[in-house]
Every structure is written in structure tokens, then in C-alpha cells.
Amino acid sequence: MTNPRPLAELQRFRRARAKRRWYRRSFRLQVMLLVGLLLAGMLLAQGTYLNHRKADIISHQMGERALAVAKTVAGMPQIVSAFDTPDPSMIIQPLAERVRLETGARYVVVGNAQSIRYSHPVPERLGEAMVGGDNDQALIYGQSYVSKATGTLGTAMRGKTPIWDEEGNIIGVVSVGFMMDRVEMDVARYTNLGWALVALMIVLGFAGAYWLSQHLKRVILGLEPYEIARLAMEKEAILQSIHEGILAVNRDGHITLVNQQARRFLNLPDEHVLLGQPIQEVVPNTRLLEVLRHGEQEFDQQMWLGDHPAVVNRVPILHDGEIEGAVATFRSRREIIDLSQALTQASRDVDMLRAQAHEFSNKLYTISGLLQLKRVEEALALIHHETERAQKQMSFLMRHVADTVLSGTLLGKLTRARELGVAMEIDEQSSLACPLTATGQEVMMSVVGNLLDNACHAALNGPNGDSPKVRLFLTDLGEQLLVEVEDNGPGVPEAHAESIFQEGFSTKTGKHCGIGLSLVARLCRQHGGAVTLEESELGGACFIAVLDRSLCAAP
CATH class of the missing domain: 3.30.450.20 (PAS domain)
Incomplete structure (x- = not known):
């Protein structure tokens, strides 16, 4: 049998909750009553004073x-x-x-x-x-x-x-x-008109208060105050908990919102210090101002924020067709890049080991044949020659390239070129005296790697395909990093000189082409430089990439 007492308490709770809900949901009535009563009180107080003064004046005039x-x-x-x-x-x-x-x-x-x-x-x-x-x-x-x-x-x-x-x-x-x-x-005859006017103004005040409550209700999208407060708290919790960084600016380009992830990602100060600051001073390479000017959305754009690679989305905030601001969301590509670098390095190591295994297996077979033919001196000479060549390459890289990661990349490219049959050489005047930052290592590996791969492919498919040559020159002298890669391939037609750096454009056939040079051009632009195309002394193309020296670590 059901206990009636808990049931009665539950009903009382529901009635009280319903009353609270009615009160909480009557925002329109609250605004109308508050404004109307406030206006009525002011009018009554003023009318009382004025009518009292009018009565005194009339009495005085009668006297x-x-x-x-x-x-x-x-x-x-x-x-x-x-x-x-x-x-x-x-x-x-x-x-x-x-x-x-x-x-x-x-x-x-x-x-x-x-x-x-x-x-x-x-x-x-x-x-x-x-x-x-x-x-x-x-x-x-x-x-x-x-x-x-x-x-x-x-x-x-x-x-x-x-x-x-x-x-x-x-x-x-x-x-x-x-x-x-x-x-x-x-x-009474003179004050009745005053009271009539006060009453009329009170009626008009309540009518205006009703219109104001209607207007405010439309402005806040039909929401009640407690609903707005809850949405504000939910929005704040969501913004601070999501993994993506968020930056919002108003139409003047001043920061109006920045969440915790964005401050941590960009190493920014407290949120209250940032609010109201020009976005250009906080994030110099942002494109939010361009979004404000043109109102165009930008999705999945890659850029560097400090030393962090990021994927950025930028959208304008529109209201009645007018641009009221813009929002940028960005997420770090560091984890993906770290994994990609690990896989790339592993792939390079595999390719290098495979090329070395292939090359040294041939050398071992040759040495084995020479030994079987009792030509010991010739076998020793071959061994000494290979050892000297390998040591010469290692010694050159150790002397002229201070960054070990870039040295490993160049050694792998040399081995790969030998396997392909390309005569790749590094200019003796090359020098990289300072080690690179983590960002600099990634940028240089991408720039040098893509340029050398394209040069090797061009040299193999050129008019001198029987003797393909590639030459690399790099230096950090001066205020910039300079990378120059040339080949003896067919060169780049003059009609393609400008479009060759566009993403998706390629003179090669097959899938996954048209990415390397566009990536090199974008990296150069993002890091204060550019990439240009010239005619090579070897007869083919010569690509010159210039990067800012800030990619080098402090000595």
C-alpha cells in the first residue's frame, strides 16, 4: 500500500517548483511591472509635488x-x-x-x-x-x-x-x-488636469514598459534570464574544456574571447589582460583581419603559431548581413607531425638501409669474387676506397652542418641518390654553423628534402638521363638561411614558371603530385622568405629557397 505522506510532499514540491518556474519564466511581466511601477512612482512623486506647489500658488494668488x-x-x-x-x-x-x-x-x-x-x-x-x-x-x-x-x-x-x-x-x-x-x-480645477496628465503618462509608461519587455524578449531570442545565465556558464565551460584553441575578435580587430587552450598554446598571459587588445599585437601572423575585411571563410589552413604547427579555421561573425567580428579555432599538429616525422624517419632509415644493403651486397659480391680469384690487393683497394668515400661524406657533414638531424637527412638523400644513379654533390662552400630549432629542423627537412627529390626526378628524366647530376648549396651566413638546389634535367618551361608553386600543379604524372613545391613555397612565406626559380649552370632548373635566420637556435 502506498504511503500518502511522501506522495503529498511530492505534490507540494511540484506545486512550489511550478510557482518558481512561473516566476522565473515571466521575464516579460517582470520587466513590465518593474519599469511601469518605477515610472508610475516617479510620476506620482513629481505630480504630488507639482500639484502641491500649484495649490500653494493658487492660494497665494487668491490672498x-x-x-x-x-x-x-x-x-x-x-x-x-x-x-x-x-x-x-x-x-x-x-x-x-x-x-x-x-x-x-x-x-x-x-x-x-x-x-x-x-x-x-x-x-x-x-x-x-x-x-x-x-x-x-x-x-x-x-x-x-x-x-x-x-x-x-x-x-x-x-x-x-x-x-x-x-x-x-x-x-x-x-x-x-x-x-x-x-x-x-x-x-482642484487646476490640479485635476495635472493628475489626469499623470494618469495618462502612467498608462503610456505601462504601455511602453510592455513594448520594452516585448522588444527585450525578441533581442534575447525568447530566452529567460536564468536560461541565459545557464547558457553563459555552459558556454564558458565548453570553451575552457575543448581541446581546440579559440580566439574571437570584434569588428575593430580587438580580442573579445580567448579560451584556456589558446592561452596555453600561444603562451599568452591572463585572459583579462588580453581582452580588448588588438589581435595583430598578440598574434602577428593571424589572418583574422583579412576575414573581417572580406568576410570569407577559411578552413583547415596550416600555419605556424610560435614554434607550434597548427591547423586553423577562420569564420566571420555575421548579423543581418553585417560583419560583427571573426572567430579562429586552431589545433596543434605537433602530435601528428611527431608521428609523421617518426614514420618518415623510419621510412628514410628503411630506404637508406635497403639502398646500403643493395649497394654493399654488390660490393661484397665483388670482394668475394676478387678473393676467390686470389686478387687480394684489388679487394683491399676496393674496401679502402669505399671506406674513404663514406668517411669523407661523414666528415664533410660533421664539419659543415652543425645540426645532426639535417646531417642525417642529407646522408640519407646521398645514399638514395646513389641508388637511383644520380650524382648528388654538396657544394664545398656549404656551411650551417648553427644548430636548428625544432621548428627549423622540420622546415629545413621539408624544404631540402622536397627540393632534392624533385631535382633527382628531373635529372633522371632530362636530356642527360645517362649522367644525372644534382648539386646542393646551403649557408647560414648573413641574416637568412639560403638553400640552392640545381640539376641537369629538362628545366621548367617559362609558361609554368609561376604556376609551378601552386598546390596541385605538377609536370609529373601519377597520384600525390603537385604538393612538394607548394609546401616549400608556403613554408618560405611563413618564415620570412621566398622560393625562386632560375636557370641552373648544370643546364636544368635551379631553385633558391630563402628562410629567416630565426629558425636557427641561439648559439
């Missing part, structure tokens, strides 16, 4: 208006002269009432020095004392002022001023009042 009417009445000659008559109210009452009706005041009261009324909107109250107790400033001190007091007609905004006779004596007071309910009505 000033009452005071102006009072001063006008107090200055009327008829009012002043009426105080000398036996019944001043007979003259003052009609004048005061006319002024009250014309100005819209609630009352215009004129009193004598004892605050006895000579005019009042209610005739029955004539002759009675004025109510409010605020006449002293006018009657005693002769001041004109605005006050708020409650009289027989109610609370009013009053303007009071004294009445002076011709000798400058205070003989009475004028009090003009506007009822506070009317003042409040006037205030």
Missing part, C-alpha cells in the same frame, strides 16, 4: 487678489469721506456691494476703528462687530496683510488693509474675503 481689492476699496475717496457722515453705512454699503459683485469676492466688509461694520453681504449684520479677531495688525500697526480666519460666513482667505484719513490717521479697516471652499474648488 493677493483679496488684498488688492481691499486696498482698492480703502483708497476710494467716497469711502474715506463717508466716515465723516452721520450714517457711513448708507454710502459705504452700496459701494462695497458693487465691488464685491464685480470682483467675485464672498464679502467686502468695511469697519471703523472699533471694528464696527459699515458694510456686509448680509444687511442685518450691519452695525455689529467684525468677527475673526485679526484686525489688530491693520488698526493698530497700519499693516496690509493676508490672513486665513473663520468669520460669520465661514472660513475664508482674507485680505485686510487700514483706511487712512487725510491727516494720516487710521479711521477704519477693509476686509475682503474669498471662501476656502471656493479656493479649494479652484485648486
